[in-house]
Amino acid sequence: xxxxxxxxxxxxxxxxxxxxxxxxxxxALGSLLAEDVVYEVPQxxxxxxxxxxYIRFNAEGFPGDWHLAVQRVVSQDRAAVSMIEFSDAxxxxxxxxxxxxxxxxxxxxITDFWPDPYEPPAGRAHLAGRY
Amino acid sequence: xxxxxxxxxxxxxxxxxxxxxxxxxxxALGSLLAEDVVYEVPQxxxxxxxxxxYIRFNAEGFPGDWHLAVQRVVSQDRAAVSMIEFSDAxxxxxxxxxxxxxxxxxxxxITDFWPDPYEPPAGRAHLAGRY
Numbered sequence: 001x002x003x004x005x006x007x008x009x010x011x012x013x014x015x016x017x018x019x020x021x022x023x024x025x026x027x028a029l030g031s032l033l034a035e036d037v038v039y040e041v042p043q044x045x046x047x048x049x050x051x052x053x054y055i056r057f058n059a060e061g062f063p064g065d066w067h068l069a070v071q072r073v074v075s076q077d078r079a080a081v082s083m084i085e086f087s088d089a090x091x092x093x094x095x096x097x098x099x100x101x102x103x104x105x106x107x108x109x110i111t112d113f114w115p116d117p118y119e120p121p122a123g124r125a126h127l128a129g130r131y
Numbered sequence: 132x133x134x135x136x137x138x139x140x141x142x143x144x145x146x147x148x149x150x151x152x153x154x155x156x157x158x159a160l161g162s163l164l165a166e167d168v169v170y171e172v173p174q175x176x177x178x179x180x181x182x183x184x185y186i187r188f189n190a191e192g193f194p195g196d197w198h199l200a201v202q203r204v205v206s207q208d209r210a211a212v213s214m215i216e217f218s219d220a221x222x223x224x225x226x227x228x229x230x231x232x233x234x235x236x237x238x239x240x241i242t243d244f245w246p247d248p249y250e251p252p253a254g255r256a257h258l259a260g261r262y
Contacts (some may be wrong), residue, residue: 009205010172017225022154035195039259040262041251041259042225043246043247043248043249043250044248044249044250044251044261045258045262046251046259046261046262047259047261047262048258048259048260050261053258056258057255057258060255061255061258061259062256064207066143070220071204072206072210072229074195074205074206074210074211074212074229075205075207076142076205076206076207079202079205080205081212090145094161094173094244094255096244096246097226098203098205098214100210113225113227113244113246114246114249115173115174115227115244115246115247116174116222116246116247117142117175117176118174118175118245118247119175119179120172120175124188124191124192127179127187127188127192128170128172128177128178128179128188128192129178129179130155130176130178130179131171131176131177131178
């Protein structure tokens with residue numbers, strides 16, 4: 001597989017990943033994951049290791065009628081980064097996720113970030129507008 | 132410029148961007164920015180428009196002896212995403228930044244995220260370990 005094909009591949013795999021999560025299609029999700037996939041949330045220091053455990057984390061850890069929309073995917077070789085908008089109960093927030101694929105094109109590592117709103121630091125209000 | 136060259140270009144520009152910020156080299160930083168660059172922080176809804184205003188935001192908005200280290204850059208065509216580790220006064224935190232380049236290879240849009248630590252939601256402790 002050439003570098004260009006791999007680039008296209010990582011972006012496609014990540015698009016399929018989010019479609020499977022949105023559909024709660026755990027069989028489709030599992031087919032995209034390496035058996036020894038490692039999922040980490042640096043903000044909480046949570047870690048889930050292995051395909052079965054990660055599917056269970058998704059299937060049981062996020063109850064409710066949430067939805068997600070993929071905003072953008074940037075991919076290079078066997079890596080990709082996604083920006084999604086996650087909405088639940090009338091609120092929404094961005095989610096950022098780094099993916100690394102193994103040589104077989106399966107997702108081997110997921111690094112997940114959920115940046116919450118915060119107030120701007122004091123002392124820079126004269127340097128930036130608000131929207 | 133071919134697609135492959137553009138891919139290499141966005142990653143290189145972003146690497147040079149962080150080197151200029153770490154060096155507080157505002158001349159080098161300015162040379163990488165489009166005149167009408169737009170910088171946004173979705174978490175605070177801050178927005179800075181224009182090269183001069185954005186250099187002033189960097190030069191005056193972040194006093195102190197902070198340092199940054201680039202952890203990874205993923206680029207595709209005229210887009211790139213960086214993960215950095217920002218350290219200041221003995222603490223460090225990740226920073227995630229999406230960049231979009233214009234046709235001349237200058238940075239036209241920066242979308243900046245600072246994900247803070249948080250406690251895991253209740254009810255999923257049995258589904259994930261901690262590290």
